[in-house]
Amino acid sequence: MKKFQGKIAIITGGASGIGRETAVQLANEGCHVIVADINFDAAEKVAKGLSTDSIAFKLDVSSEEAWIDIMKCAEETFGGLDILVNSAGIGSACDFEDMPLSDWNAMLSVNLTGTFLGCQKAIKLMKKSGNPAAIANVSSLGGLVGGEDIAGYCASKGGVTLLTKSVALYCAGKGYDIRCNSIHPTYVDTEMLDPIAGAFSSRQAMLDGMASQVPLGRVAKPADIAGAILYLCSSTAAMVTGHQMVIDGGQLAGMTAQHSTK
Numbered sequence: 001m002k003k004f005q006g007k008i009a010i011i012t013g014g015a016s017g018i019g020r021e022t023a024v025q026l027a028n029e030g031c032h033v034i035v036a037d038i039n040f041d042a043a044e045k046v047a048k049g050l051s052t053d054s055i056a057f058k059l060d061v062s063s064e065e066a067w068i069d070i071m072k073c074a075e076e077t078f079g080g081l082d083i084l085v086n087s088a089g090i091g092s093a094c095d096f097e098d099m100p101l102s103d104w105n106a107m108l109s110v111n112l113t114g115t116f117l118g119c120q121k122a123i124k125l126m127k128k129s130g131n132p133a134a135i136a137n138v139s140s141l142g143g144l145v146g147g148e149d150i151a152g153y154c155a156s157k158g159g160v161t162l163l164t165k166s167v168a169l170y171c172a173g174k175g176y177d178i179r180c181n182s183i184h185p186t187y188v189d190t191e192m193l194d195p196i197a198g199a200f201s202s203r204q205a206m207l208d209g210m211a212s213q214v215p216l217g218r219v220a221k222p223a224d225i226a227g228a229i230l231y232l233c234s235s236t237a238a239m240v241t242g243h244q245m246v247i248d249g250g251q252l253a254g255m256t257a258q259h260s261t262k
């Protein structure tokens with residue numbers, strides 16, 4: 001018996017990076033996936049490649065109407081919803097004093113409001129069946145600590161961290177069997193890093209610089225993050241809710257050796 005046999009999941013940002021890898025891993029464990037993304041063509045390509053009966057859905061996570069529509073789709077197509085993975089996200093970097101209001105609003109709208117809407121609409125559908133359900137919100141290390149040139153991104157992801165804990169407590173308090181946890185990756189080698197790569201001599205030079213900040217000596221792969229998401233959404237994690245899971249190769253663990261010669 002596969003771990004997620006017959007379960008139904010919505011994955012936002014499912015057309016790329018962490019969301020795409022999570023879709024593949026969940027489907028390989030028997031889950032039906034609604035690959036939800038603003039980029040419908042790419043989402044459809046992912047959905048067609050999955051090993052279960054899965055579909056694509058054009059979703060702008062910042063639109064309440066779109067969330068109402070996707071929940072209808074989950075109910076009509078598959079009969080309900082067991083798992084929501086909020087992975088859609090955007091980021092931009094600049095000097096704080098120069099940050100355009102439009103960038104700030106865009107990050108808040110996609111990263112934080114998108115996650116809020118997803119949790120709110122998913123709970124309404126998940127509670128109908130009464131089956132155990134789980135929400136995984138992809139935050140960031142930037143949802144736990146600040147960043148010199150990514151204030152808007154950190155503010156939006158910090159919001160996701162505490163939204164997650166609040167949703168977890170809300171569901172527990174209402175007696176719903178719905179868990180909610182957040183994931184906090186370090187740098188992950190996905191398309192999200194492409195716009196940054198242009199500022200370096202090569203993409204590899206950028207990744208090497210990032211890896212030098214990570215005690216385990218490398219950036220994360222999408223599979224490192226998807227594995228953690230699957231754990232948090234599985235029955236193995238039945239007692240885990242309101243948790244902030246850090247996947248950072250030791251980056252936040254503390255200081256590396258600076259006080260002695262080796």
Ligand SMILES: NC(=O)c1ccc[n+]([C@@H]2O[C@H](COP(=O)([O-])OP(=O)(O)OC[C@H]3O[C@@H](n4cnc5c(N)ncnc54)[C@H](O)[C@@H]3O)[C@@H](O)[C@H]2O)c1
Nearest residue numbers: 013016017018038060061087088089140187188190191192
């Ligand atoms: N890559 C990293 O280094 C890293 C590190 C920490 C956290 N994260 C977070 O992980 C999540 C996934 O990032 P990724 O690295 O896979 O990025 P990615 O760019 O590969 O994928 C993000 C996906 O989100 C989709 N998307 C963007 N705006 C959307 C919207 N309004 N509605 C629906 N879909 C939308 C994009 O089309 C894309 O398919 C993001 O929330 C990101 O902030 C990424």
